[in-house]
Amino acid sequence: MPQPRGYSRIQIVLHWTIAALVIFQLFVNEAMQHAFADQLDGKQVEDENGALLHMVVGLTVLLLAAIRLIVRLLRGAPAPYKDTPAILRWLGHATHVLLYGFIFLMPLTGATAWFLGLEVAAELHEIGRLIxxxxxxxxxxxxLAEHFVFRxxxxxxxxxATAD
Ligand code: HEM
Ligand code: HEM
Known part of the structure; x- marks a missing residue:
């Protein structure tokens, strides 16, 4: 994989947009929880707009994550700094892999729960939040440690952004 000096503008925009949307989803999901309970009970969903919002924002994350992964595979990412202790570099890498996984798995488990009415997918979605x-x-x-401690x-x- 290529190893540029920094991230491109599109990678940066995608990072912060996805970060903002994921954090939004972590706070704004109550209407979806009620809607899902209504759906399982065979009742009319009360707050359809709230559920729709959680669904649309979540599916947008999935779309942006797919674009981001393609850009990442084509352009690569800068190497971690050598002055950071090896264990922390490893932790950083592992966290990035985990976060990449989650921006796909959260929308996919949520969509499976909602569209197929599968409670086990909803449970995975909930466990996902805990991790x-x-x-x-x-x-x-x-x-923050890279910035303030390792400077x-x-x-x-x-x-x-950098051009290369
Ligand atoms: C709001 C607080 C956040 C801050 C301050 C932050 C900061 C950063 C920084 C500085 C990097 C670059 C690391 C490097 O170049 O070695 C990075 C990369 C990354 N961030 Fe975040 N981030 C935040 C939120 C998130 C969220 C919510 C997600 C996803 C759920 C996320 C996913 C990622 C991923 C996957 C990478 C690796 C990028 C790549 O190498 O392709 N970040 N983040
Ligand atoms: C980045 C994407 C997403 C994140 C971070 C996210 C996050 C969350 C969180 C934190 C909850 C509350 C879980 C709990 O404590 O019970 C939740 C509930 C739920 N979400 Fe998502 N969600 C995302 C995408 C989606 C999508 C795309 C759908 C459907 C199309 C969806 C459907 C649901 C459903 C059905 C529930 C209720 C589950 C239950 O009550 O057991 N989510 N979501």
Whole structure:
């Protein structure tokens, strides 16, 4: 895979857009939970718009994640800094892989639960949240540690694009 100096503008826009939408989904899901319970009970869904919002935002994440993965495979990503301890570089890599997985798995389990009425998929969706939230926490702490403790431009390169 190619190893450019930094991220491109499209990679940066996709990172922050997906991050914002995922965080939105983690906070705004109550209407969908009620709608799903109504659907399972065979009742008329009360707050259809709230459920629709969670669905549309979630499916947008899936679409953007697919574009992001293609761009990532074609363009690659910059290497981690050598001055960061090996264990933290490994943790950073593992967290990125996990987060990539989640931006696909959360929409897919949610959609399977909603469209097929599968409770087991809803449970996986819920377990997903329990892993995703700490993973985001580790990721954010890692980004801040790179910036303030190791004083490299890991955080800045996710804000400023490079041509190569
Ligand atoms: C980035 C994408 C998504 C995230 C981060 C996300 C997050 C969440 C969270 C945190 C909950 C509450 C879970 C709980 O504590 O019970 C939830 C519930 C739910 N979401 Fe999503 N969601 C996403 C995408 C979707 C999509 C695309 C759909 C459907 C098309 C969907 C359908 C549902 C359903 C049916 C529930 C209710 C499950 C239940 O009550 O057991 N989600 N979602
Ligand atoms: C809001 C707080 C967030 C901050 C401060 C942040 C910061 C960063 C930074 C600085 C990088 C670049 C790391 C490097 O170049 O080595 C990065 C990469 C990444 N972030 Fe975030 N991020 C945040 C939220 C998220 C969220 C919510 C997700 C997904 C759920 C996410 C997924 C990723 C992934 C998958 C990468 C790897 C990119 C690649 O190499 O292709 N980030 N993040």
């Amino acid at each position: 995703l939230v700490p993973a985001i926490g580790v990721h954010v702490i890692g980004a 490299n431009d890991t955080l800045m390169r996710m804000l400023r």
